Amino acid sequence: MEFLPFTRPSIDEETIAAVGEVLRSGWITSGPKVKALEAALSEHFGGRPVRSINSATGGMEIGLKLMGVGEGDEVITTALSWVASANVILHVGATPVFVDVDPLTRNMDLDQLEAAITPRTKAIIPVDLAGLPVDRTRLYQIAGKHGLRVLEDAAQSMGAHSGGRKIGTFGDLVSISFHANKNITTSEGGCLVLNTEEEARLFERYRLQGVTRFPDGTLDCDVLGFKMNLTDVAAQIGLGQLPHLERFNARRAELAKRYFERIDRTLGLGLPLADFENSNWHMFQPLLPLPSMRMTRGEFIQAMHGHGIGVGVHYPAIHLLTLYRRMGYKEGDFPNAEKVGRETVTLPLFPAMRDEDVDRVCAALEAVLRPVLQ
Ligand SMILES: *Cc1c(COP(=O)(O)O)cnc(C)c1O
Secondary structure (H helix, E strand, O other), X not given: OOXXXXXXXXXXXHHHHHHHHHHHHOOOOOOHHHHHHHHHHHHHOOOOOEEXXXXXXXXXXXXXXXXXXXXXXXXXXXXXXXXXXXXXXXHOOOEEEEEOEOOOOOOEOHHHHHHHOOOOEEEEEOEOHHHOOOOHHHHHHHHHHHOOEEEEEOOOOOOOEEOOEEOOOOOOEEEEEOOOOOOOOOOOOEEEEOOOHHHHHHHXXXXXXXXXXXXXXXXXXXXXXOEOOOOHHHHHHHHHHHHHHHHHHHHHHHHHHHHHHHOOHHHOOEOOOOOOOOOOOOOEOOEOXXXXXXXXXXXXXXXXXXXXXXXXXXXXXXXXXXXXXXXXXXXXXXXXXXXXXXXXXXXXXXXXXXXXXXXXHHHHHHHHHHHHEO
C-alpha cells in the first residue's frame, strides 16, 4: 500500500524542464527569472509592488524593519501559528504580545485584539491559519483606529479571500511563503507585497546587504541588510507554479468537501470551519477528541502511519515553547490556542490526491479511533 503523505508539491514536467534550462543558462542566482516572477506576482496582486525573498520569515523580518519596529516596541500576534510569526518580532528586538484565538476560526480573536494594544504597540501580525483569512475589514478598522501598521502573515493564504477580495491585493504589507508545503512553491522562498515603489527599493536593499549599485560600477551601503535574495532556480519553479494556483486551490476545496461528507461525526472529531468562500484550504485539521480517547496524539499519529497515512501537527501554541516560557508565558494564558495546539492533527490534503485517498484516510480514522473511544 502506497504511503499517503500529509502534503506533497505538484511540480509538472514543463517546470522541471524549465529549471533545467535555468541551470544550463549560466545564470543561476538572482537575475531575469526573479524579475519575471516578481512581475507575475505583481499582476496577481492587482499591480501592487512585490519583491521576492528566500523565505517568508526573512520577508517578515524586513517588513518589520520597513515599519521601523525595533527595541521597546510591542507587536501583537496570535498564540497559534508557526513559531516564525513570533520569532521575527524577537529578531528585530521588539516584544511579541500574544492574543488568544477564536475557537471557530482558530485565528487571532479580534474581540481580544483591542485589549492587547498599549501605547508601545507598533504593529499587528495577523495569521491566516490553514489558509482561512482573518477578517480584514474588522482588522483594518481596529488598526486604523489605533494608528497601527499591519504585517499580514499570509504565508498560508495564497489565493484565499476576505470579504470578496483576494488576499494581497489590498491592505498594508502582505507576506506570502513559497515553502515546499505551501499551496504554490519555489522549494524555499516567499514574497512581500508592498505599498510603494520607494518601500520596495528599501526592501531590495535590506534583502542584499543594504547595497545600492550605480551605473558607473561603484556601490554604497546605507542600511544594515541581510543576505536573503531568491535564486533564479527557485524563481523558475514559482513561474511554473503560479499559473496552476487556482486549479490547485479548487482541487483542495473539493477534497476538503469530501472530508466533510465522509468523516463519521460519531467519532467526535472537532472539524474546521467549513468555509468554501474565503479559505484556500491550505490544510485540513480536525481536533482529536482527546479527553474521550484512550490514546495520545502521538499514538494516534503512529497508528495512522501504520495504515499508510501521514499526519502532521500544525502547530503547538507558541507561548508554551521554551523560548517563550522563559519570557514568562505559561499554561492557561491563552486557553483556546492551547486546546487547539494540543488536539490538532493535519490530515493529507494536496492537489494530486484522488477522491479515494480521502476515503482511505476516513477508513483509517474509523479503524484507529473507534476502538479507543470511551
Ligand atoms: C510557512 C509559514 C511561515 C514561514 O514561511 P517560510 O517561507 O518557511 O519562512 C510563516 N508563518 C506561517 C503561518 C507559515 O505557515
